[in-house]
Amino acid sequence: MLILAIDTSCDETSVAITDGRKVLSNVIYSQVLLHKKWGGVVPSIAKRAHEERIDFVVEEALRKVGNKNFCSLQNIDAIAVTQGPGLAVALEVGIKKAKELAKKYNKKLISVNHLEGHLYSPFVQNSQSNPKIDFKFPYLGLIISGGHTEFVIFKNHLEYEVIGSTLDDAAGEALDKAAKLLGLGYPGGPMIERLAKEAGNKDFHNFPRPMLKSNDLNFSFSGLKTSFYYFLKNQPHFTLRVKELSSSFQEAVFDTLIKKTEKAIKQTKINRLVIGGGVIANMRLRKLFRDLIKKYQGEVLFPSYKYLTGDNAAMIGVVAGFKAKKGLFVKDIDELDRLPRWSL
Numbered sequence: 652m653l654i655l656a657i658d659t660s661c662d663e664t665s666v667a668i669t670d671g672r673k674v675l676s677n678v679i680y681s682q683v684l685l686h687k688k689w690g691g692v693v694p695s696i697a698k699r700a701h702e703e704r705i706d707f708v709v710e711e712a713l714r715k716v717g718n719k720n721f722c723s724l725q726n727i728d729a730i731a732v733t734q735g736p737g738l739a740v741a742l743e744v745g746i747k748k749a750k751e752l753a754k755k756y757n758k759k760l761i762s763v764n765h766l767e768g769h770l771y772s773p774f775v776q777n778s779q780s781n782p783k784i785d786f787k788f789p790y791l792g793l794i795i796s797g798g799h800t801e802f803v804i805f806k807n808h809l810e811y812e813v814i815g816s817t818l819d820d821a822a823g824e825a826l827d828k829a830a831k832l833l834g835l836g837y838p839g840g841p842m843i844e845r846l847a848k849e850a851g852n853k854d855f856h857n858f859p860r861p862m863l864k865s866n867d868l869n870f871s872f873s874g875l876k877t878s879f880y881y882f883l884k885n886q887p888h889f890t891l892r893v894k895e896l897s898s899s900f901q902e903a904v905f906d907t908l909i910k911k912t913e914k915a916i917k918q919t920k921i922n923r924l925v926i927g928g929g930v931i932a933n934m935r936l937r938k939l940f941r942d943l944i945k946k947y948q949g950e951v952l953f954p955s956y957k958y959l960t961g962d963n964a965a966m967i968g969v970v971a972g973f974k975a976k977k978g979l980f981v982k983d984i985d986e987l988d989r990l991p992r993w994s995l
């Protein structure tokens with residue numbers, strides 16, 4: 652089943668053509684350069700950039716499938732779109748385009764939760780069907796992105812139970828805010844990773860590991876951010892130790908994630924992890940998860956290709972493929988509306 656999927660949940664305009672778990676093409680038009688000088692995503696700029704670029708990105712995704720089996724909208728079986736969660740004005744652009752295409756070409760429409768996409772991202776395959784892993788439910792799922800930090804039991808296809816989430820800032824957001832305080836620009840995660848790798852001294856300062864004493868599986872990163880702020884404010888000369896600070900701050904965030912995951916493994920007795928979201932692009936974090944799972948003789952699955960860690964339409968198309976198999980299409984296309992705070 653050929654699906655054209657659209658994701659405009661935040662600051663990437665992305666369109667993919669998928670066939671089951673296989674990605675035939677995926678185009679991401681990033682807006683990072685537009686938002687960089689403001690130090691974060693500006694909704695009005697995001698909306699406008701999505702509107703200006705969406706047609707081009709749809710065309711590119713179709714074109715990139717290749718000349719041999721030229722892919723036009725007529726050959727597509729269904730249109731998929733991220734309905735939420737995300738930035739309302741940004742989601743709206745993708746939804747409008749998806750509705751327009753579904754009507755114009757008389758296609759079925761499938762709505763997808765962006766978080767589902769991140770959860771399925773480790774199972775997304777390239778056009779040669781790699782990686783060849785199969786599903787072995789249940790999994791303990793973890794989404795670690797700029798907008799979300801969530802634990803879920805991934806019980807079966809399209810069946811989830813949320814067992815923990817952040818009470819305030821997401822893990823990626825904490826990294827971005829710390830980077831901003833250090834004057835490193837946006838998004839901060841990749842920059843912090845690079846600097847942390849150069850310095851290595853993660854023990855330069857021991858920042859707090861929030862919520863580790865609480866028995867639940869929730870996170871809270873805003874206190875850590877505040878502690879970082881005051882640390883810099885009270886000792887401005889340390890601002891120059893940007894590598895050590897990046898390393899120590901990153902370690903506080905990651906150590907919290909790892910310890911909570913260990914708690915989740917013990918509580919759920921599930922030792923197979925599926926991890927998605929922008930922050931899992933980080934190699935230090937991947938190593939920490941691998942070390943943890945060794946201890947529990949389980950397995951941990953990450954997205955196989957870097958583009959699948961951040962926002963992309965490929966993961967949305969793959970989820971839509973599973974929804975199509977179950978006949979989960981949008982009943983009334985006109986009624987479909989964005990769900991900026993949609994949870995799993």
Ligand code: KG4
Nearest residue numbers: 796797798823838840841929930933961962
């Ligand atoms: O999944 P994503 O692209 O967008 C959301 O849905 O939020 O995640 C973006 C987040 C940002 O906070 C960014 O700083 C973080 O992922 N990130 C990283 C790395 N690459 C992106 N964090 C740590 N290390 C990285 N290499």
Ligand code: ZN
Nearest residue numbers: 765796961962
């Ligand atoms: Zn995302």
